[in-house]
Amino acid sequence: MSISRKINFSCRKCGHQQPLTVWDVLIVADDPEKKEELINGDLMRSKCIRCGYSTPVLYSLLYQDIARDFVVWLWLSPADPNTADEMIFMRDYQFRIVRSENELREKILIFDNGLDDRVLEICKFLLRKKPTRDRPKLEGDLFFKELRPWPEWGQAIVFELSSVPEELMLPRKTYNEMEACMLRKLPALEEVAKKWLHIDSKFAQSMVRKYG
Numbered sequence: 529m530s531i532s533r534k535i536n537f538s539c540r541k542c543g544h545q546q547p548l549t550v551w552d553v554l555i556v557a558d559d560p561e562k563k564e565e566l567i568n569g570d571l572m573r574s575k576c577i578r579c580g581y582s583t584p585v586l587y588s589l590l591y592q593d594i595a596r597d598f599v600v601w602l603w604l605s606p607a608d609p610n611t612a613d614e615m616i617f618m619r620d621y622q623f624r625i626v627r628s629e630n631e632l633r634e635k636i637l638i639f640d641n642g643l644d645d646r647v648l649e650i651c652k653f654l655l656r657k658k659p660t661r662d663r664p665k666l667e668g669d670l671f672f673k674e675l676r677p678w679p680e681w682g683q684a685i686v687f688e689l690s691s692v693p694e695e696l697m698l699p700r701k702t703y704n705e706m707e708a709c710m711l712r713k714l715p716a717l718e719e720v721a722k723k724w725l726h727i728d729s730k731f732a733q734s735m736v737r738k739y740g
C-alpha cells in the first residue's frame with residue numbers, strides 16, 4: 529500500500545499556504561497515475577493557486593514496482609537509510625538508492641525498458657570520455673531517456689543532458705556488446721537482488737578502473 533501524507537506548503541513567491549500531498553511510499557500498481565506525475569515532474573512540485581508560481585518540492589520517496597521487481601529509494605539525507613526492516617518483507621527485487629529526482633525518474637525508465645542500469649552507467653561513462661569535434665566535453669549530468677527506433681541502428685538508446693536540452697544517442701548494439709562484456713565480470717542481476725546499491729557515475733568509474 530502506498531503511504532502519503534498532507535503537508536502545508538508555502539509558495540516561494542507570494543507566501544500563500546496550501547496543502548500538498550507528499551508520498552513516503554509509492555506502489556506503482558496502486559497509484560499508476562502518480563507514476564505518470566513523477567515522470568513528468570508534477571508529483572514533486574507545488575503550483576500556487578493564488579499566483580501560479582510553481583516550486584519544486586523534493587522529499588524522500590520509496591518507489592516500488594511489484595510487476596517488474598524493483599524498488600528505488602530517493603533518499604535525501606547524507607547517510608544511507610536504515611534498510612534492514614524493509615528487506616525482510618521483500619522478494620528478490622533490485623534495490624537502488626538514488627539522491628535526486630532525476631536519478632529516480634531515470635531508474636524507473638531504465639527498469640521499465642528492461643535494461644541493466646549498471647551497463648547503462650558504463651555506457652554513459654564512455655560517452656562522456658569520447659570527445660567529438662564540435663564538443664570536447666559534456667557539461668551537466670547525462671540521463672537515460674528512452675529507446676527509440678532508428679533506421680541506421682534498428683534501435684537507439686537515447687540520453688539527455690541536464691544542462692541543455694540536448695540528446696545523445698548510442699546504438700543498441702553497443703549497449704548489447706557492453707552488456708555481454710560486463711556480464712562476464714559483474715554478478716548476474718539475480719545475484720545482487722536484496723542488496724541496496726548505488727549504481728551511478730561513481731560505480732561506472734570504479735568498474736572501468738577495475739576492468740579497463
Ligand SMILES: [Zn+2]
Nearest residue numbers: 539542576579
Ligand atoms: Zn504564490
